[in-house]
Amino acid sequence: MGKNTDNAQHRAHGAQDNAQHRLYSAQDMVRIRSSECAGCGACCRGMGDTIALDPYDVWQLAAGTGRTFEELMGAGIDLHVEEGVILPHLMMREDTKGCSFLAKDGKCAVHAYRPGICRLFPLGREFHDDGVSYFIVPEGCVKGGLSKVRIGKWLGIADLPRYERFKGEWHLLVQRLRARLAAEPSDEVRRNVNVYFLQTFYMTPYGGAAAAGGTSAAVGLSVAGCPSAAAFYEEFAGRRTAFEAAVL
Ligand code: SF4
Ligand code: SF4
Numbered sequence: 529m530g531k532n533t534d535n536a537q538h539r540a541h542g543a544q545d546n547a548q549h550r551l552y553s554a555q556d557m558v559r560i561r562s563s564e565c566a567g568c569g570a571c572c573r574g575m576g577d578t579i580a581l582d583p584y585d586v587w588q589l590a591a592g593t594g595r596t597f598e599e600l601m602g603a604g605i606d607l608h609v610e611e612g613v614i615l616p617h618l619m620m621r622e623d624t625k626g627c628s629f630l631a632k633d634g635k636c637a638v639h640a641y642r643p644g645i646c647r648l649f650p651l652g653r654e655f656h657d658d659g660v661s662y663f664i665v666p667e668g669c670v671k672g673g674l675s676k677v678r679i680g681k682w683l684g685i686a687d688l689p690r691y692e693r694f695k696g697e698w699h700l701l702v703q704r705l706r707a708r709l710a711a712e713p714s715d716e717v718r719r720n721v722n723v724y725f726l727q728t729f730y731m732t733p734y735g736g737a738a739a740a741g742g743t744s745a746a747v748g749l750s751v752a753g754c755p756s757a758a759a760f761y762e763e764f765a766g767r768r769t770a771f772e773a774a775v776l
Pocket of ligand 1: 563564565566567570571572635668669670671672
């Protein structure tokens with residue numbers, strides 16, 4: 529069984545997962561180490577390939593930067609294999625070990641459309657059969673003091689209940705795919721399934737003719753060819769159904 533948590537930076541900073549950690553919902557208030565970013569870059573370095581990107585993350589990055597998945601490949605994102613499944617991740621620079629999107633001023637150049645794991649920090653996310661819970665990562669911003677925040681507001685994601693449902697659906701799909709590939713004896717079939725997976729959920733842009741010219745409600749973008757968040761979820765659901773019927 530694969531991991532049931534999202535907290536890449538937590539692991540990058542060497543903290544231990546704590547099975548006893550207290551869990552929260554998006555409506556809860558928590559005290560976390562946070563601040564207006566002072567641009568030290570400390571929380572955006574040394575993550576290796578641990579910040580895996582889901583289709584929502586890639587859709588947001590593509591809409592925000594105006595680049596396709598292919599154009600982002602090698603210019604911010606790269607691929608790795610995680611328990612048999614090929615997934616994209618945020619690429620670290622060779623020289624600084626910092627994220628490719630970390631600007632010279634030490635701040636995030638894609639802040640408005642940064643990936644979900646970046647939005648979480650300094651929180652982690654845990655998946656259950658009945659939904660998503662959050663927990664506090666001990667480190668947090670090295671420049672920040674303790675502040676009280678509501679988790680849902682901290683994440684800053686439009687229609688959070690729908691996003692949480694998407695995260696649960698995506699988590700389950702990847703879990704099932706891992707199990708399917710682990711039981712598959714043929715290298716060729718495993719390779720082909722992974723290529724189909726990447727094409728279905730990442731390489732094929734979201735936003736067909738019907739959605740062109742929409743607004744990304746999550747980040748307030750208005751980009752030609754960019755679907756609204758609602759259209760993204762609808763399109764994702766169609767792709768998920770087709771993929772599950774073909775592969776799982
Ligand atoms: S540790 Fe804090 S100040 Fe430094 S880059 Fe991260 S958020 Fe900004
Ligand atoms: S995308 Fe932005 S917030 Fe996330 S690791 Fe890179 S620079 Fe940091």
